[in-house]
Amino acid sequence: MTGATQKIPTMCPMNCHPTLCGMVAEVEDGKLVKITGNKDHPDSQGFLCVRGQAAAEIIGNPKRVLKPMVRDRRNDASWREVDWDQALDFITSRLRIAGRERTAIWGGHGILANNYGLASSGQLLARFANLYGCQSWVPAMICWGMGGFGLGLTGALEVNTKEDISANSNLIIMWGANFHSQPNTTRHVRAAQKRGAKLVTIDVRRTEVAAQSDDVFLLKPGSDAALALAMMHVIIAEDLADADFIAQHTIGFTELRDHVADLTPEWAATETGIPADRITALAHDYANSQPAAIIMGGSSIHKGANAWQSARAISCLPALVGGYGVAGSGLGERHGARAHGAGFQSITADDQRKPGTYVPSQMSEITESLDDGRVKALLLFGSNFISSFADATRVAGALDKLDLVVCHDLFMNETARRHADVVLPATAWLEDVGCKATHTHVYLAEKVLEAEGEARPVQDVVRDLANRLDVDDVYPWSSQEEMLDTVLDHPGTGYATIADLRKNGGMAPMNVSHVAYPTHAFATPSGKIEFYSERARSVGLPPLPSHSDIVTDGDAYPLALGTGRTLTQFHAFYDHGQALPLLAKRDPGGILWLSPSDAMARGLGDGDAIRIFNHRGGFDAKAHVTDQIPSGVVWMRDGVAGLNNVTSGDKVLPDNALDFFYFTVGSAKFAANVEVTKG
Numbered sequence: 001m002t003g004a005t006q007k008i009p010t011m012c013p014m015n016c017h018p019t020l021c022g023m024v025a026e027v028e029d030g031k032l033v034k035i036t037g038n039k040d041h042p043d044s045q046g047f048l049c050v051r052g053q054a055a056a057e058i059i060g061n062p063k064r065v066l067k068p069m070v071r072d073r074r075n076d077a078s079w080r081e082v083d084w085d086q087a088l089d090f091i092t093s094r095l096r097i098a099g100r101e102r103t104a105i106w107g108g109h110g111i112l113a114n115n116y117g118l119a120s121s122g123q124l125l126a127r128f129a130n131l132y133g134c135q136s137w138v139p140a141m142i143c144w145g146m147g148g149f150g151l152g153l154t155g156a157l158e159v160n161t162k163e164d165i166s167a168n169s170n171l172i173i174m175w176g177a178n179f180h181s182q183p184n185t186t187r188h189v190r191a192a193q194k195r196g197a198k199l200v201t202i203d204v205r206r207t208e209v210a211a212q213s214d215d216v217f218l219l220k221p222g223s224d225a226a227l228a229l230a231m232m233h234v235i236i237a238e239d240l241a242d243a244d245f246i247a248q249h250t251i252g253f254t255e256l257r258d259h260v261a262d263l264t265p266e267w268a269a270t271e272t273g274i275p276a277d278r279i280t281a282l283a284h285d286y287a288n289s290q291p292a293a294i295i296m297g298g299s300s301i302h303k304g305a306n307a308w309q310s311a312r313a314i315s316c317l318p319a320l321v322g323g324y325g326v327a328g329s330g331l332g333e334r335h336g337a338r339a340h341g342a343g344f345q346s347i348t349a350d351d352q353r354k355p356g357t358y359v360p361s362q363m364s365e366i367t368e369s370l371d372d373g374r375v376k377a378l379l380l381f382g383s384n385f386i387s388s389f390a391d392a393t394r395v396a397g398a399l400d401k402l403d404l405v406v407c408h409d410l411f412m413n414e415t416a417r418r419h420a421d422v423v424l425p426a427t428a429w430l431e432d433v434g435c436k437a438t439h440t441h442v443y444l445a446e447k448v449l450e451a452e453g454e455a456r457p458v459q460d461v462v463r464d465l466a467n468r469l470d471v472d473d474v475y476p477w478s479s480q481e482e483m484l485d486t487v488l489d490h491p492g493t494g495y496a497t498i499a500d501l502r503k504n505g506g507m508a509p510m511n512v513s514h515v516a517y518p519t520h521a522f523a524t525p526s527g528k529i530e531f532y533s534e535r536a537r538s539v540g541l542p543p544l545p546s547h548s549d550i551v552t553d554g555d556a557y558p559l560a561l562g563t564g565r566t567l568t569q570f571h572a573f574y575d576h577g578q579a580l581p582l583l584a585k586r587d588p589g590g591i592l593w594l595s596p597s598d599a600m601a602r603g604l605g606d607g608d609a610i611r612i613f614n615h616r617g618g619f620d621a622k623a624h625v626t627d628q629i630p631s632g633v634v635w636m637r638d639g640v641a642g643l644n645n646v647t648s649g650d651k652v653l654p655d656n657a658l659d660f661f662y663f664t665v666g667s668a669k670f671a672a673n674v675e676v677t678k679g
Contacts, residue, residue, distance in 0.1 A: 113428075120347070141361060169293040232545075251530055381461075602678075
């Protein structure tokens with residue numbers, strides 16, 4: 001006889017922020033029966049994309065890691081199952097030999113499956129690193145960190161919410177953003193369109209948003225800043241700027257005006273590939289359609305040539321037209337951002353970090369430290385490391401030199417297979433209590449299942465390592481709920497607790513303004529929007545928004561590579577999605593978009609096996625020949641195995657710029673020009 005079916009509201013484990021969707025888990029006799037979208041969830045309202053639907057396949061998956069495994073040699077035949085004590089003793093013995101300053105800890109997106117927004121697991125790893133005194137780096141470098149840096153220099157980190165844009169925007173520009181990366185925004189953009197709002201897409205290819213847009217602008221990868229600067233030229237030259245806002249709430253306008261005087265639409269046409277008359281028309285539309293919102297991409301737009309400068313230049317546009325602090329204007333929701341008033345309590349114990357010689361959060365420097373022996377042991381939590389870092393061939397060579405690599409994860413991945421000495425089984429999102437946050441709400445991610453096999457959550461592993469290494473106060477809470485309550489103890493959440501969320505159906509609204517910077521107090525040294533940034537100048541960076549000439553590899557590698565998100569994948573989650581049958585069926589591997597003319601020149605047809613390569617390395621994929629991308633540009637979703645074999649690991653920011661913001665990181669360029677041949 002079976003027991004009654006329980007229907008428990010929870011959250012999707014994918015971290016598609018700002019989209020985080022609600023689920024209902026149906027459980028019977030301790031087993032997961034079904035997952036459906038939660039119709040009572042304010043953000044997703046019952047929507048659940050294919051990624052969320054596939055999450056049910058995590059539970060009971062035969063590919064899942066269920067016991068600790070250790071090997072003495074890095075080949076598949078050497079793995080042996082051990083108990084947790086043996087695994088932890090093995091790890092701590094190697095860590096003692098390496099020493100704390102030659103030990104590093106890294107948390108990937110996988111550890112945030114039930115706590116994105118709060119980042120409680122990431123905070124706990126940072127706390128361990130501070131109290132132990134080991135290396136620890138900010139993982140925003142693989143995602144949104146470069147964009148955040150550019151926005152922060154301007155003073156424009158906050159966003160208007162999707163609800164505000166839905167109700168108030170006359171024009172919405174999706175700039176390097178698409179509905180696949182934030183599907184919950186779709187409903188609000190559509191509502192604005194029904195009111196009569198115009199929708200514009202700016203991207204390197206025709207995305208699914210382009211098909212629903214009133215106007216589409218395709219530009220060369222890395223040329224976004226050039227387009228924004230030319231728009232500024234038009235707005236200033238034709239006296240379309242908001243003089244009162246500029247006088248009261250900005251600094252550096254005179255310098256900006258002089259700076260863009262020669263950056264005409266004709267100049268930008270050469271840089272972007274967009275005709276000059278269309279650039280002028282876009283500037284007119286933007287200036288004359290206020291309130292107008294720009295929804296900027298969260299990750300891929302900030303990778304490649306000009307990296308942070310795209311966000312820096314784009315974020316100056318709303319200030320020119322008086323758009324900050326105005327309903328329906330400014331910048332819309334993006335990955336890693338916050339609404340005005342949002343926030344959480346920190347548990348990282350930064351003020352207790354042990355003195356030591358530390359490698360900065362600089363991707364190129366991290367790779368060097370793995371290669372040159374400054375780091376000998378690497379603890380990875382929820383991360384496919386070599387799929388995340390640029391110039392992955394070099395990273396893989398550096399990992400081969402380490403004395404210890406540990407992976408705590410749900411499934412094996414390429415980093416674990418090739419480089420790990422220890423693999424530890426991690427709990428799935430339904431097997432531990434958590435809490436996630438969008439820009440407007442906090443949501444309970446309830447524990448509804450017992451852990452499969454011998455899987456353990458991050459906090460248990462960290463606590464056990466701390467105990468063995470005699471590190472005090474790493475986990476001073478009596479339970480995970482108490483730790484989450486500590487993080488939630490902030491005015492932005494209304495001082496919510498897990499108990500409060502349970503009483504309220506698993507959710508609570510945050511105390512936020514739907515309009516960013518409602519008081520026009522900006523988080524810059526001047527307290528104003530900074531067209532001219534003295535901070536940037538002080539570390540040798542351009543003080544004004546700028547566009548650098550895009551350096552290519554000439555005839556040898558003539559195709560500019562762009563990347564982005566698809567509906568079937570999120571980074572390299574779940575062994576590139578191949579561990580989940582539904583995602584593996586929808587997306588069996590790397591697909592490269594290329595134009596018919598570029599395909600014809602190489603004798604390629606749609607569906608052909610191809611080799612993508614440059615001087616750094618290469619990888620295999622399939623060709624998708626389409627007129628939805630301009631010639632000279634190719635595109636592939638991020639997270640594909642081998643993709644980062646061809647991307648640049650060169651430094652973008654100087655080390656002395658890394659303390660400007662709480663998240664500041666030194667990402668790599670991630671730029672790539674490639675050639676394509678038949679595989």
